Amino acid sequence: xxxxxxxxxxxxxxxxxxxxxxxxxxxxxxxxxxxxxxxxxxxxxxxxxxxxxxxxxxxxxxxxxxxxxxxxxxxxxxxxxxxxxxxxxxxxxxxxxxxxxxxxxxxxxxxxxxxxxxxxxxxxxxxxxxxxxxxxxxxxxxxxxxxxxxxxxxxxxxxxxxxxxxxxxxxxxxxxxxxxxxxxxxxxxxxxxxxxxxxxxxxxxxxxxxxxxxxxxxxxxxxxxxxxxxxxxxxxxxxxxxxxxxxxxxxxxxxxxxxxxxxxxxxxxxxxxxxxxxxxxxxxxxxxxxxxxxxxxxxxxxxxxxxxxxxxxxxxxxxxxxxxxxxxxxxxxxxxxxxxxxxxxxxxxxxxxxxxxxxxxxxxxxxxxxxxxxxxxxxxxxxxxxxxxxxxxxxxxxxxxxxxxxxxxxxxxxxxxxxxxxxxxxxxxxxxxxxxxxxxxxxxxxxxxxxxxxxxxxxxxxxxxxxxxxxxxxxxxxxxxxxxxxxxxxxxxxxxxxxxxxxxxxxxxxxxxxxxxxxxxxxxxxxxxxxxxxxxxxxxxxxxxxxxxxxxxxxxxxx
Amino acid sequence: xxxxxxxxxxxxxxxxxxxxxxxxxxxxxxxxxxxxxxxxxxxxxxxxxxxxxxxxxxxxxxxxxxxxxxxxxxxxxxxxxxxxxxxxxxxxxxxxxxxxxxxxxxxxxxxxxxxxxxxxxxxxxxxxxxxxxxxxxxxxxxxxxxxxxxxxxxxxxxxxxxxxxxxxxxxxxxxxxxxxxxxxxxxxxxxxxxxxxxxxxxxxxxxxx
Numbered sequence: 001x002x003x004x005x006x007x008x009x010x011x012x013x014x015x016x017x018x019x020x021x022x023x024x025x026x027x028x029x030x031x032x033x034x035x036x037x038x039x040x041x042x043x044x045x046x047x048x049x050x051x052x053x054x055x056x057x058x059x060x061x062x063x064x065x066x067x068x069x070x071x072x073x074x075x076x077x078x079x080x081x082x083x084x085x086x087x088x089x090x091x092x093x094x095x096x097x098x099x100x101x102x103x104x105x106x107x108x109x110x111x112x113x114x115x116x117x118x119x120x121x122x123x124x125x126x127x128x129x130x131x132x133x134x135x136x137x138x139x140x141x142x143x144x145x146x147x148x149x150x151x152x153x154x155x156x157x158x159x160x161x162x163x164x165x166x167x168x169x170x171x172x173x174x175x176x177x178x179x180x181x182x183x184x185x186x187x188x189x190x191x192x193x194x195x196x197x198x199x200x201x202x203x204x205x206x207x208x209x210x211x212x213x214x215x216x217x218x219x220x221x222x223x224x225x226x227x228x229x230x231x232x233x234x235x236x237x238x239x240x241x242x243x244x245x246x247x248x249x250x251x252x253x254x255x256x257x258x259x260x261x262x263x264x265x266x267x268x269x270x271x272x273x274x275x276x277x278x279x280x281x282x283x284x285x286x287x288x289x290x291x292x293x294x295x296x297x298x299x300x301x302x303x304x305x306x307x308x309x310x311x312x313x314x315x316x317x318x319x320x321x322x323x324x325x326x327x328x329x330x331x332x333x334x335x336x337x338x339x340x341x342x343x344x345x346x347x348x349x350x351x352x353x354x355x356x357x358x359x360x361x362x363x364x365x366x367x368x369x370x371x372x373x374x375x376x377x378x379x380x381x382x383x384x385x386x387x388x389x390x391x392x393x394x395x396x397x398x399x400x401x402x403x404x405x406x407x408x409x410x411x412x413x414x415x416x417x418x419x420x421x422x423x424x425x426x427x428x429x430x431x432x433x434x435x436x437x438x439x440x441x442x443x444x445x446x447x448x449x450x451x452x453x454x455x456x457x458x459x460x461x462x463x464x465x466x467x468x469x470x471x472x473x474x475x476x477x478x479x480x481x482x483x484x485x486x487x488x489x490x491x492x493x494x495x496x497x498x499x500x501x502x503x504x505x506x507x508x509x510x511x512x513x514x515x516x517x518x519x520x521x522x523x524x525x526x527x528x529x530x531x532x533x534x535x536x537x538x539x540x541x542x543x544x545x546x547x548x549x550x551x552x553x554x555x556x557x558x559x
Numbered sequence: 560x561x562x563x564x565x566x567x568x569x570x571x572x573x574x575x576x577x578x579x580x581x582x583x584x585x586x587x588x589x590x591x592x593x594x595x596x597x598x599x600x601x602x603x604x605x606x607x608x609x610x611x612x613x614x615x616x617x618x619x620x621x622x623x624x625x626x627x628x629x630x631x632x633x634x635x636x637x638x639x640x641x642x643x644x645x646x647x648x649x650x651x652x653x654x655x656x657x658x659x660x661x662x663x664x665x666x667x668x669x670x671x672x673x674x675x676x677x678x679x680x681x682x683x684x685x686x687x688x689x690x691x692x693x694x695x696x697x698x699x700x701x702x703x704x705x706x707x708x709x710x711x712x713x714x715x716x717x718x719x720x721x722x723x724x725x726x727x728x729x730x731x732x733x734x735x736x737x738x739x740x741x742x743x744x745x746x747x748x749x750x751x752x753x754x755x756x757x758x759x760x761x762x763x764x765x766x767x768x
Contacts, residue, residue: 257660260764271761276754283676284657293651297643298662309631315643329687358661411631415621 009125010107017132018100020409021141025096026089028414029143030539031427033304036144037457038064040091043077045466053459055470056481060183060229061239063476065453066485068238072184073146086463088430091144098152099141103128105152109159110373113337119380123337127376133405136312136361136368138413139305147365150185153177154192154366158340161199168212175219179226187351187363194347202339238482247354248281249274257281257356288359289349289367292318300361303424307412312361312368314405317375324378337373345370419539428536428544429454432514433461435534435547436496439512445496446506448515455491455498464493503528507555517543529554569748570737576755577681577729580762581673581722588669588766602712604641611637645709649718652679655725668715672762673722675755678729680747685732700724 032040042052042062051057061068076094084090110124131137140148160174178196181188200207207216233239248256255261256277263272270276288294296318299311306312313321328338344366352363379398386394422428436445440462449455459469475488491498501513501520507528513520525532530548538544595601615632622628653659655673663670674682686694701724708714708721736744 258761260761260768263764263768265764267760267764270757271764273757276757276761279754280657280676280758281660283679284653284660287652287657287679288661291651291653293647293653294662297647301662407627408631411622411627415623416618419618419621 006121006125010104010128013125013129013132014100014103016129017103017141018096020133020138020406021096021099024414025142026087026092028418029304029425030418030422031425032088032091032430032457032460033144033425034065034453034456035069036088036091037426037429037460038062039069039074039144040077040086041456041460041466042069042074043091044081044086044460044463045470046074047078047081048466049470051466051470053456053466053469053473054475054481056478059481060233061482063238063481066238066241066487068241068482070146070150070183070185072180073144073149076149086460092142095144095148096141098149099137102137102148102152102155103132105155105159106131106369106372109155109162110337112159112162113335113340115335116333118384119334119377122380123373123376126379127372129402130317130372130376131368133402133409134313134368134372135299135307135310135409135412136365138409139307140362140365142413143304145305145362146185147187147362150181150188151365151369153181153184154188154195155369157181157192158195158199162336164212164215165203165206168215171207171212171215172219172222175223176226179223182227183230187366190351191347191366194350195343198343198347233482236482237485241485248285248356249278249354257284282353285355285358286349286353289352289364290345292321294359295321295371298359301358302360302362303421305360305362307409308416308420310408310412313371313375314401314408316401316405320375320378320382321371322378323381324374324376327377327381328374341370341373345374422538422540423542423544426452426454426457427538429457430461431534431536432545432547433458436512436514437462440496441494443495444509444511446501446511446513447496447498448501448513448519449489449491449498450500450519451516455493458493458496458498462493469493507550508552509550510552511550513548513550514545516545520546520548566737566740569752570733573681573733573748573751574730576675576752576759577678577733578674578726580675580759581671581719584669584671584673584762584766585716585719587763588671603710604638604645604712606712608637641712642709645711645714646705649705649708649714649721664715667713672758674725674729675751675758677751677754680751681729681732681736682725683732684735685728685730688735689728689731697724697727 039062042064045052046058049055052059052062054063056063060071062071062074073094077091080090080093084093107124107128110127111120114120114123137148157174157178160170160177164171164174178192181192206212230239256274258277258280259272260268294311295313296311296315300306328334328341332338348367348370349364352360355363357363383391383394439445447455447458458464472492473488476484476486489499501515503524506513507530512533513530520530524530525546525548529551531551532546532548534547535543536545536547600606612634615634615637619628619632622632648654648659648664651659653662656676656679658670658672659668660670689697701721704720704724708718711717
């Protein structure tokens with residue numbers, strides 16, 4: 001196939017994927033989830049003061065809501081703020097960028113590893129195209145999720161490794177990239193070492209030979225040096241917070257799944273044993289990532305990691321997935337691509353399967369790669385085995401399916417997502433900030449925080465001075481940053497206090513009260529003669545937030 | 560006892576454990592099957608549900624163009640989605656080996672443990688080792704049986720008709736597994752027996768509780 005045609009097609013596919021991810025970037029989904037706001041404000045704080053919101057300088061993991069977020073994404077946002085200002089677009093941009101960069105990278109990996117010329121270019125281009133329109137990959141390319149950046153780095157490390165087999169000096173860069181992927185996202189903390197070990201075992205003779213030995217040692221040393229800051233905090237409760245809180249083998253918070261309550265017979269120790277139940281739970285969670293039901297029908301259960309009416313893959317891809325899987329296992333001529341794809345297929349679900357949540361696509365994002373390759377292989381097998389006259393029809397059907405898929409993606413990701421999921425994305429805080437931006441430094445405001453940590457979104461949209469915030473709000477000392485898990489839930493932002501509304505004391509002061517429909521009902525407004533300043537509605541016209549002004553005169557007269 | 564006899568007994572025990580779950584669960588747990596003979600349509604995916612139709616109308620107004628609204632929000636899509644829900648549930652590995660866990664069907668489904676979890680290994684070996692023609696034949700029968708089940712409103716209990724086919728694959732896998740014994744296979748056999756016995760006890764305890 002002519003090189004220029006291939007490059008042109010790859011550029012077109014990349015532009016298509018970029019367009020799908022860039023369309024209304026920052027505006028859709030509406031709202032800004034607290035994790036996104038948290039990372040954005042942390043980046044803003046680092047930019048302005050060199051410290052995060054808790055006045056800790058350049059953290060290795062970001063404390064945030066004591067969920068200790070991985071740091072790389074936050075530091076990627078920092079240089080973008082002077083360019084684009086602190087906006088929703090800015091915090092989602094790195095995800096978009098690395099998502100788009102993954103397309104040519106995937107093309108290069110597949111074409112590098114595929115030796116059979118019949119498959120080389122078609123498989124590379126087709127897999128890239130399917131990734132470009134993939135609902136799974138698209139969602140994380142349009143929102144602030146660290147997993148996309150981590151996936152890119154993970155794949156880049158793999159690609160550089162294969163390059164280094166012929167150019168030994170590249171091994172150093174592969175080691176560096178693999179190491180940088182570790183603080184990119186939690187899943188890579190497990191996947192990257194496993195993959196590095198797999199690649200080493202598979203090529204150990206070459207890597208320990210004279211040509212590669214030196215570069216291997218240098219690479220490992222540099223990787224170790226880069227990891228030192230992370231290793232320093234690796235045993236702290238902060239670093240282990242996510243792992244210990246979510247993993248199925250930790251039974252601090254709840255019983256293992258399948259536990260039978262009030263069982264008092266000789267079988268009880270066996271059937272309720274943690275080892276048996278946790279093993280079974282892990283296997284069930286693991287195989288759910290390979291199940292067609294989750295892949296093509298149910299999708300991710302989380303409202304922020306899925307689009308309405310759309311699964312992680314399109315339904316029409318299902319038969320090709322089965323075919324592709326069959327041919328991948330049976331056809332050994334694909335050699336290295338086959339081995340790598342099967343390896344990624346087997347290990348990618350592991351980090352997600354050790355957590356309780358069923359089919360969580362954010363933690364299993366690397367799985368999209370082998371599954372896309374398998375589907376592409378299935379499609380190619382159908383084309384190659386079809387008679388020449390039938391191929392035109394197959395191309396036509398595939399074109400129609402792809403166009404339909406893009407429209408389906410638009411329908412779910414833009415139209416339905418805005419209508420149904422605005423609440424999940426914490427829509428409304430920007431509108432609140434617009435309303436109070438001239439008031440919050442002069443007039444007291446109570447912002448109800450009974451249900452969520454929306455203070456961070458207020459900080460974000462108001463672009464509140466980080467220095468002032470750090471001074472006015474203390475949570476933990478620097479020495480306890482990674483170890484003290486207590487939180488100070490009451491925050492001060494100018495004259496705003498975030499706390500649950502006290503319906504006795506707060507009404508005697510002239511101030512604004514802000515809360516959702518549960519916090520401030522129409523009944524309470526009538527009962528206390530409050531003035532409704534603003535009603536913020538979700539796109540589906542249900543109530544998001546209310547801003548009311550207290551009536552102290554009336555309240556005092558009632559006493 | 561000779562080595563061959565011991566192997567034979569072990570194989571039979573594994574086959575027994577692998578195949579006993581579903582019939583036992585079906586007989587002990589299943590209640591009467593609820594079929595509306597006066598309105599057969601209501602037993603299929605074509606049953607009337609005003610909420611589904613209302614959803615179509617509400618969401619249809621969100622689209623910028625009429626053709627797009629009709630493409631994605633239409634009456635046939637209601638039935639298609641119901642069919643897909645059933646079809647993929649019947650193809651779900653977790654349905655048969657983990658009682659639908661972690662995504663149990665909470666309405667009108669017993670979420671039975673149909674086969675021991677570790678017999679999934681034998682199923683996969685069965686799929687891999689069967690000759691291509693035979694594999695095609697049995698997979699075709701499987702799809703042929705799944706299709707009408709997917710048309711039902713509630714396929715639970717009726718899906719027992721898949722038991723013979725899936726059992727065949729598992730038994731093929733067990734036979735293939737025992738062709739060339741090795742240390743790893745012996746270890747797995749012991750693990751399988753222990754794990755499945757606990758699982759059987761667990762399943763029976765849940766059913767009889």
